[in-house]
Structures are given as C-alpha cells and as structure tokens.
Amino acid sequence: MASIELDIWRGEWGLASIDLECLRVLTYMKFIGVPVKVRESNNPFFTPKGTLPVMRDGRTILSNFEEVIEHLKALTAEASAFNQFLRDKLYPAYIFALWVDERNYSEMTRPTYAKALPIPFNFYYPSRYHKSAKEMIDALFGEHTDLIEVEKTIYSEADKCLQALSDRLGESEYFFGNRPSSFDATVFAYLAPLFKAPFPNATLTNSVKSITNLSRFVARINQKNFRHVTDEYNKQNSSKKQSSGTQSDREVGNFPNQTRNKLLAALFAAIAMTGYALANGLFQVNFKEEFQHSQDYDMFENEEDDN
Known part of the structure; x- marks a missing residue:
C-alpha cells in the first residue's frame, strides 16, 4: 500500500502550518495516529482545486477536511x-x-x-x-x-x-x-x-x-x-x-x-x-x-x- 502524503503550507510561529485548513487536517491525522508523509509544497497552483491541503493515498486525491475524514474512517473500518x-x-x-x-x-x-x-x-x-x-x-x-x-x-x-x-x-x-x-x-x-x-x-x-x-x-x-x-x-x-x-x-x-x-x-x-x-x-x-x-x-x- 502506498503511503499517505499530505501537501500543506509551511509552518511558522512555532506551528506546523500557517494555514487553518492545513493545520486542521494535519492535527486530526496526528490525533488518530495516521502515518503520513508531510510535504511543505507551499504552492497551490498545481493542486486539483487550487488550494492546500491536498492528501494523496495511492490514486485517491482529497482536497478538504470532510473528504479526508471520510477516507480515514474507511481505512479504520478496513483495519477493523x-x-x-x-x-x-x-x-x-x-x-x-x-x-x-x-x-x-x-x-x-x-x-x-x-x-x-x-x-x-x-x-x-x-x-x-x-x-x-x-x-x-x-x-x-x-x-x-x-x-x-x-x-x-x-x-x-x-x-x-x-x-x-x-x-x-x-x-x-x-x-x-x-x-x-x-x-x-x-x-x-x-x-x-x-x-x-x-x-x-x-x-x-x-x-x-x-x-x-x-x-x-x-x-x-x-x-x-x-x-x-x-x-x-x-x-x-x-x-x-x-x-x-x-x-x-x-x-x-x-x-x-x-x-x-x-x-x-x-x-x-x-x-x-x-x-x-x-x-x-x-x-x-x-x-x-x-x-x-x-x-x-x-x-x-x-x-x-x-x-
């Protein structure tokens, strides 16, 4: 299985990311212990919706918090x-x-x-x-x-x-x-x-x-x-x-x-x-x-x- 990758805005001020949505997704993934490879891409231009964060799990590409939650729940269900x-x-x-x-x-x-x-x-x-x-x-x-x-x-x-x-x-x-x-x-x-x-x-x-x-x-x-x-x-x-x-x-x-x-x-x-x-x-x-x-x-x- 391909590892999960997360593209985000870089961190600053002692935080993992300067962006609300990036910090939201990253924090949730930390809470539930998802192994993830974080990349500070700092460029939303080439993303599917022109925004960050973007989560990639194999061929699955997700661009917002709600989609990420549903996808991770499915992974949890599979493990269960x-x-x-x-x-x-x-x-x-x-x-x-x-x-x-x-x-x-x-x-x-x-x-x-x-x-x-x-x-x-x-x-x-x-x-x-x-x-x-x-x-x-x-x-x-x-x-x-x-x-x-x-x-x-x-x-x-x-x-x-x-x-x-x-x-x-x-x-x-x-x-x-x-x-x-x-x-x-x-x-x-x-x-x-x-x-x-x-x-x-x-x-x-x-x-x-x-x-x-x-x-x-x-x-x-x-x-x-x-x-x-x-x-x-x-x-x-x-x-x-x-x-x-x-x-x-x-x-x-x-x-x-x-x-x-x-x-x-x-x-x-x-x-x-x-x-x-x-x-x-x-x-x-x-x-x-x-x-x-x-x-x-x-x-x-x-x-x-x-x-």
Missing part, C-alpha cells in the same frame, strides 16, 4: 475488518496448534509454560489452558467432531487468512502506510511464535514460512524492535551447547538424587495446589469466552469512539 478476520480464521488455528494438538502440547507448549511458572502453578495452568482450548474448539466444531477433520478445516481457513494478509501487505513494509500501526503489532504477535517456536507438528508453521513477504515482515519487526532479545537467546543457547558435555557427565552421577527430588517436588506441588484451590478457588481461563467476546483491535489506537 482485518482484525476480525484474524480472530475468526487465524486465532482458532493458532490455539489449536499450541494447545490442542497433543504432540505440540506435550512436547513443546506444556514444558515451555511449566518452565516459566513457579511451583505449584506449573502443574495447574498448562492443563487449564489445554482444557480451555479444547472447549473453544468443541464450541466451534462440535464436541464429537473428528479431530483430524477439525485440524484440516482449521488449517485450511488459516491458509486463506494468511494469503489474504500476504496480498494486503504486498511489497510494502507495513500494512497501512509507511509506519507501523497497531494492526502490524497484531499480525506480528500472531505470526512470530509460529516462526520461532519449535513445533513438533509444524503444519501451520510451514504454511506461514512458505509466504515470503510475511516471513520478511516478521523478521523485519523482530530485528528492529527485539534484536537484543534474539541476541541474548542465541548467546544463552551457545553457552548451553558448550557446557552440555560436562553437564551430562554430572547428571549421570546425580541421577538417583534427581529422581528422588522430582518425586518429592511433585508430591509437594500436589499438596500445595490442593490447599490453594480449597482456600481460594481455582482461577479460570477460558479461551472460548475470549474468542466469543473479544473486541476488535483499532488500527489507529488514539481515535475517539465517535469518529
């Missing part, structure tokens, strides 16, 4: 529609891949969350998320539907969504203009785990990685904003590999003690979790409710509700 499209088509596939696919869950998702959580919660939350995810899928497809058929349907719909995203992005750096928006953040949050996580069953991951411009999009966002995280992760992995030989020798000698410690930890966790549940009740996390009642993301986060 894409957000809902993600929730309807890609979110079920994302949840299925992480939490419902038994191989992915047992070999990757559950160990990852259990490692991050403290005892005794590492025994509770992964199982709870797993159960909630299956409840969401059952609500969408029916409790007694064959899981293999569900997987085929979910991933087929996800493929369509990914292709639509690819078509919308095209050769642009971002989805809606020359600067990132909240929609770019949303897409990155969906796709990055599918690129980075080591899924044993990589059906959805392979679909994402096969689309070149989406792959570049994820890599670009990650490089610009989270390079330090990636560098630290690679550094830690490199250190672990270097020390793995010595550690393996120690673990052989400590195997009986490690087994005993794990059994005791599990027993303690079960007792602590039971006491915690009886005293406070169990915290409920429901992917089904999140899916049904989730609100759309706004591309322009600062836009007022009545616009």
